[in-house]
Amino acid sequence: MSRSTRRCPNQLCGRPFQVNRFSADLDALADRGRVTCPHCGLVAIGDGNSIFLTHALSDEEEHLFHALERREEARY
Numbered sequence: 001m002s003r004s005t006r007r008c009p010n011q012l013c014g015r016p017f018q019v020n021r022f023s024a025d026l027d028a029l030a031d032r033g034r035v036t037c038p039h040c041g042l043v044a045i046g047d048g049n050s051i052f053l054t055h056a057l058s059d060e061e062e063h064l065f066h067a068l069e070r071r072e073e074a075r076y
């Protein structure tokens, strides 16, 4: 399982959420390759050989995400 944080590609949402990626054969019932935003329900297409479970960040984690992102932007 690998874990990452993504930003929702929906411009009206744009919120970060956590993505846990699993090998598809662990759970044949789940939709393969679909990354669903827990905030707005937008579905992005990921690797079709994986299953993606997503959940919202805590307020603290989301705050940290934005703080780190602002720091990245400040470099340019």
Ligand SMILES: [Zn+2]
Pocket (backbone or CB within 6 Å): 008, 009, 010, 013, 014, 015, 037, 038, 039, 040, 041, 042
């Ligand atoms: Zn969203």
